Structure formats: structure tokens, C-alpha cells
Amino acid sequence: MSDAEALYRKKLIEQKKRTIVARKEKVELQKQIINQMEEEILLIDDIEKLKEVFIKKIVEQKERTIVARKEKIEVQKMLIEQFKKELALLKKIEEMNSNKNVPILRKEIKDLEKKNRNLKRKYEALSESKLGKLTLKYWSIKKGKK
Structure with a gap:
């Protein structure tokens, strides 16, 4: 083998070694x-699972919010009804305190004062007489037995 052939073979072997190294x-x-792609696939699966959990939690939170808002609306309705009742009562009180009723109330007060004076006068007359004192004593004893 000539030097040229030996050199050619040597270079050919070196080229094949470099090709093998490059292929390795x-x-x-x-x-x-491949390993990176497998890891990415696992990460994508984890992300999908987290996405499902997140969506489920959002739906649950929205449902709780809806229930809370419905309860709030019911409470507000109850408050409105109560306010309406209180307003009606206030109007009645205002009507009673209005000037229209004052003369009627004054007349009732005068009548009651007159009845009270008459009753006091009768009581005093009863309590000052002998028979009246005896009657009052009898009533107090009778009342004590009950």
C-alpha cells in the first residue's frame, strides 16, 4: 500500500469516527x-388538571355567590316590608297627634276629669259617714279573703 492509500484510509477512518461521534x-x-417532550407532556397534563380544578372552584364560588345574593334580596324584601309597616304606624300616630283629634281628646279628658271628681266626692262622702266607714271596712275584709 502506498502512502497515498494509507493517508486516504487514515483520513477515511477519521472521517468515519467523526461521523460516528456526530451520530452519537x-x-x-x-x-x-424526547425527555424534554415527555416532561412537557406531563406538565401539560398537570396544567389541564389544575385548570379543571380551578374551573370547578370558580363554578362553586359563583353558586355560593348566587345563593348569598338571593338571601340578601330576601332580607332586603323583609326590611322593606317592615319599613312599610313602620311607616303606616307612623302615619297613624301622626294622624292621632294631628290637630283634628285634639278637640275630641280634650273633650274626653274633661269628661274623665269630671267623672273622677264625682267619684272622689262620692268616696269622701262614703268614707266620712259611719255606715260608709263600715261598708269600706267590710269591702277590705272581703277583698283580703280573695
Whole structure:
């Protein structure tokens, strides 16, 4: 074998070694890419699961919010009804305190005062007489037995 053939073979062997090394590097890179893709797939699966959980929690929160708002509306309705009742009562009180009723109330007061004076006068007359004192004593004893 000539030097040229030996040199050619040597270079050919070196070229083949470099090709083998390059192919090994290529295979290693492909393995790394596959591993990264598998990790990305797992991450995507985890993200999908988290997304489902998140959506479920949002739906639950919205349902709770709806229930709370309905309860708030019911309470507000009850308050409105109560306010209406109180307003009606206030109007009645205002009507009673209005000037229209004052003369009627004054007349009733005068009548009651007159009846009270008459009753006091009768009581005093009864309590000052002998028979009246005896009657009052009898009534107090009778009242004590009950």
C-alpha cells in the first residue's frame, strides 16, 4: 500500500469516527429532546388538571355567590316590608297627634276629669259617714279573703 492509500484510509477512518461521534451526539440530542417532550407532556397534563380544578372552584364560588345574593334580596324584601309597616304606624300616630283629634281628646279628658271628681266626692262622702266607714271596712275584709 502506498502512502497515498494509507493517508486516504487514515483520513477515511477519521472521517468515519467523526461521523460516528456526530451520530452519537445526534442520538443523545434526540434522547434529550424526547425527555424534554415527555416532561412537557406531563406538565401539560398537570396544567389541564389544575385548570379543571380551578374551573370547578370558580363554578362553586359563583353558586355560593348566587345563593348569598338571593338571601340578601330576601332580607332586603323583609326590611322593606317592615319599613312599610313602620311607616303606616307612623302615619297613624301622626294622624292621632294631628290637630283634628285634639278637640275630641280634650273633650274626653274633661269628661274623665269630671267623672273622677264625682267619684272622689262620692268616696269622701262614703268614707266620712259611719255606715260608709263600715261598708269600706267590710269591702277590705272581703277583698283580703280573695
